[in-house]
Amino acid sequence: MEREAALGLMRRAVDVGVNVWPEMAERHMEVPLDYFSDPATFAKEKALYERSPLALIASSEIANANDFVVRNAVGRSVLVTRDEDGRAHAYLNYCRHRGAEPAHGCGNARRFTCPYHGWVYDPKGALVGLPLRDRHDNLDLGNYGLVELPSEERHGFVWVVLQRDLPIDVAAHLGALDDEIGRLGCDKMRYYPSHEEARIDANWKAVAEGLLEGIHVPIVHAQTFNLNPQAANVDLAYYDGFGPHVRWGLGLFDHDGATQLRATPEAEWKPDEAIGNIWLLSPGLLLANELYGIIYATLTPGSHPGESFFRYGWLSPVSEAPAGMPSPEQLADRARRAVYEDLAVWEGCGRGLAKGQHSHELIGRNEKGLQLFHEGLARETGYTGLRYV
Numbered sequence: 125m126e127r128e129a130a131l132g133l134m135r136r137a138v139d140v141g142v143n144v145w146p147e148m149a150e151r152h153m154e155v156p157l158d159y160f161s162d163p164a165t166f167a168k169e170k171a172l173y174e175r176s177p178l179a180l181i182a183s184s185e186i187a188n189a190n191d192f193v194v195r196n197a198v199g200r201s202v203l204v205t206r207d208e209d210g211r212a213h214a215y216l217n218y219c220r221h222r223g224a225e226p227a228h229g230c231g232n233a234r235r236f237t238c239p240y241h242g243w244v245y246d247p248k249g250a251l252v253g254l255p256l257r258d259r260h261d262n263l264d265l266g267n268y269g270l271v272e273l274p275s276e277e278r279h280g281f282v283w284v285v286l287q288r289d290l291p292i293d294v295a296a297h298l299g300a301l302d303d304e305i306g307r308l309g310c311d312k313m314r315y316y317p318s319h320e321e322a323r324i325d326a327n328w329k330a331v332a333e334g335l336l337e338g339i340h341v342p343i344v345h346a347q348t349f350n351l352n353p354q355a356a357n358v359d360l361a362y363y364d365g366f367g368p369h370v371r372w373g374l375g376l377f378d379h380d381g382a383t384q385l386r387a388t389p390e391a392e393w394k395p396d397e398a399i400g401n402i403w404l405l406s407p408g409l410l411l412a413n414e415l416y417g418i419i420y421a422t423l424t425p426g427s428h429p430g431e432s433f434f435r436y437g438w439l440s441p442v443s444e445a446p447a448g449m450p451s452p453e454q455l456a457d458r459a460r461r462a463v464y465e466d467l468a469v470w471e472g473c474g475r476g477l478a479k480g481q482h483s484h485e486l487i488g489r490n491e492k493g494l495q496l497f498h499e500g501l502a503r504e505t506g507y508t509g510l511r512y513v
Contacts, residue, residue, distance in 0.1 A: 155485050214282065305403070309441060348461050438452060
């Protein structure tokens with residue numbers, strides 16, 4: 125983020141800290157409970173996922189030629205590779221013979237062999253061999269490669285659209301946030317996994333809500349994220365909506381620190397050290413400043429409204445931590461433990477939103493990030509049920 129823009133956010137964080145009062149929404153929001161279980165609403169949300177660029181993996185996960193990762197993406201198996209020319213690709217991981225999955229897990233491979241009948245594909249998705257080749261002497265193998273999906277490598281991630289005939293334009297998707305996300309430097313960071321994929325018995329929107337507020341941190345994460353400097357602020361945050369995307373942030377200082385900063389010339393301010401930002405990029409990409417690195421997670425819907433999947437990890441610009449800081453491995457492990465803390469609560473929310481006999485959930489004025497998320501998603505899907513009190 126450019127310095128002037130960062131200073132603007134820091135001014136807001138200082139105001140929040142001095143006043144001990146967060147930036148607030150104008151009204152409370154009521155979200156109907158059937159918003160989390162209605163099949164028609166869920167179908168529109170899945171369609172949004174299928175036409176949007178999804179940051180399926182960090183570029184560092186396929187750093188070398190012939191590296192690959194297989195991801196579950198909204199019910200599809202997707203093979204992401206880097207070919208010998210250094211270009212990333214994404215393919216539907218389904219053999220063109222009978223539909224079995226040629227690739228599994230992650231690693232480095234020049235060939236992917238279907239476990240059913242032995243058809244063989246290379247990292248460019250080409251069909252390069254099959255048993256009993258003489259039985260197919262008139263078959264053009266070039267017509268039977270893996271189905272390639274639109275993909276683009278940008279800002280340290282491989283973005284994929286799940287429909288083969290749709291365009292991909294990540295810069296247009298990020299809009300006003302494109303440059304800001306690029307300046308995070310994720311393209312120079314290494315990915316440390318925490319959860320390859322956690323299955324959650326809750327609607328994906330209920331999980332997203334937990335990513336957009338810090339009120340739960342002292343309660344749910346007493347032994348993990350509550351150790352972060354900003355945790356004591358709870359809801360002392362600023363919020364911005366950028367179309368369907370949300371950014372919120374916290375000052376890494378208390379009331380006394382905010383008061384001292386207000387009396388300090390802005391030329392001496394260090395926004396990179398004094399504020400932490402969290403981005404939820406539509407439809408389900410989480411990026412967040414944490415200590416010297418970046419939290420990177422993806423949230424996707426499952427096969428029905430009451431199921432979702434959460435992949436979580438940590439990006440580090442260094443292999444060894446700065447003095448006095450946890451190592452990248454320790455931070456990834458802390459994130460792993462924190463997700464288990466969240467998971468129990470999220471699944472409780474899933475049961476409550478599915479079985480509760482109250483008509484709606486309440487989003488407070490001090491939960492402005494959640495309101496921005498629901499409003500942005502409603503615009504994307506045409507939902508009209510949000511209410512204000």
